[in-house]
Amino acid sequence: MPVSGRDYPGTWEQFLDWFPDEASCRAYLEQLRWPQGFVCPRCGERSDAYRVSRARLMCQHCRYQCTATAGTIFDKTRTSLRSWFAAVWYIVNQKQGVTALGLQRVLGIGSYQTAWMMLHRLRRAMVRPGRERLCGVVEVDEAFVGRSAANKGRVGKSAKRRADQINARRPIVAIAVEIKEPKGFGRIRLRHIPDTSELSLLPFVQDSIEPGSLVRTDGSWAYRSLTENGYRRDKVVMVGADDPAHVSMPGVHRVAALLKRWLLGTHQGSVRPHQIDAYLDEFTFRFNRRTSRSRGLLFYRLMEQAVVTEPLTYEQLIAGSKHKKSAKVELNG
Numbered sequence: 001m002p003v004s005g006r007d008y009p010g011t012w013e014q015f016l017d018w019f020p021d022e023a024s025c026r027a028y029l030e031q032l033r034w035p036q037g038f039v040c041p042r043c044g045e046r047s048d049a050y051r052v053s054r055a056r057l058m059c060q061h062c063r064y065q066c067t068a069t070a071g072t073i074f075d076k077t078r079t080s081l082r083s084w085f086a087a088v089w090y091i092v093n094q095k096q097g098v099t100a101l102g103l104q105r106v107l108g109i110g111s112y113q114t115a116w117m118m119l120h121r122l123r124r125a126m127v128r129p130g131r132e133r134l135c136g137v138v139e140v141d142e143a144f145v146g147r148s149a150a151n152k153g154r155v156g157k158s159a160k161r162r163a164d165q166i167n168a169r170r171p172i173v174a175i176a177v178e179i180k181e182p183k184g185f186g187r188i189r190l191r192h193i194p195d196t197s198e199l200s201l202l203p204f205v206q207d208s209i210e211p212g213s214l215v216r217t218d219g220s221w222a223y224r225s226l227t228e229n230g231y232r233r234d235k236v237v238m239v240g241a242d243d244p245a246h247v248s249m250p251g252v253h254r255v256a257a258l259l260k261r262w263l264l265g266t267h268q269g270s271v272r273p274h275q276i277d278a279y280l281d282e283f284t285f286r287f288n289r290r291t292s293r294s295r296g297l298l299f300y301r302l303m304e305q306a307v308v309t310e311p312l313t314y315e316q317l318i319a320g321s322k323h324k325k326s327a328k329v330e331l332n333g
């Protein structure tokens with residue numbers, strides 16, 4: 001278990017002491033990335049690397065040169081490591097989510113685009129690559145996170161059709177929640193899915209939950225092959241259509257409500273569809289560490305993940321959004 005004051009700063013005061021300049025930040029990243037000593041990313045040999053320059057290390061075996069930031073989210077960025085570190089500290093200390101504008105203001109970053117880029121890379125780092133799957137008893141369900149267009153007062157056919165169209169465009173999120181005995185919730189996994197078919201939901205279950213777990217779902221056809229795929233299934237029959245989910249599926253019900261409120265609170269209810277994955281990553285990171293009293297430990301965890309997460313370039317982020325150039329989706333409770 002990492003220790004405050006040894007592995008990470010415990011307070012803002014300590015943070016300032018630990019990271020007065022680029023060199024101290026770089027040394028910290030090298031320690032995080034190679035805790036047992038330098039391992040060459042090319043030949044895989046463990047050795048004491050030569051220091052070629054302040055940032056560059058050279059492998060003794062194959063003479064490959066690299067830096068602690070190469071291939072991580074800090075790669076090829078003109079932003080100082082101190083700013084990156086401060087951004088991480090700021091993010092883990094916010095109870096609510098963080099916006100690019102908020103980050104830009106707090107850190108005094110020159111451009112909005114830079115702050116936006118940093119935030120996106122950090123959100124990617126919030127989901128640890130190769131993390132373990134949920135296990136035990138796990139509830140799975142889907143939730144719409146968009147504002148529902150209630151057909152208030154009007155009964156006209158076109159009004160109804162319009163409401164249906166708006167509702168159909170709302171993002172759907174698959175939710176998996178570990179259920180603790182006798183009560184309480186464990187970890188969660190979330191995924192933005194295009195529809196509620198088996199094609200969308202089965203891969204989500206397989207990626208998120210250990211086979212052998214007891215998976216609690218509603219009666220949907222989409223879950224019919226869970227048993228064939230190594231899961232035990234507990235089918236919850238909903239009696240009465242009006243949202244009995246808080247009784248029969250308290251975990252997913254609770255998480256869906258928190259997620260909607262969080263999206264509304266942080267992003268003022270306005271979210272572009274291509275950004276939702278990043279928001280779900282951030283929400284998952286925060287939820288799964290909600291009981292952590294130590295903000296410093298959260299800083300450590302995010303930094304640890306940041307040095308093993310590959311960077312996304314601005315072009316990649318933009319390209320991801322091009323084919324989904326639809327209008328903003330309004331998110332509401």
Ligand SMILES: [Zn+2]
Nearest residue numbers: 040043059062
């Ligand atoms: Zn090498």
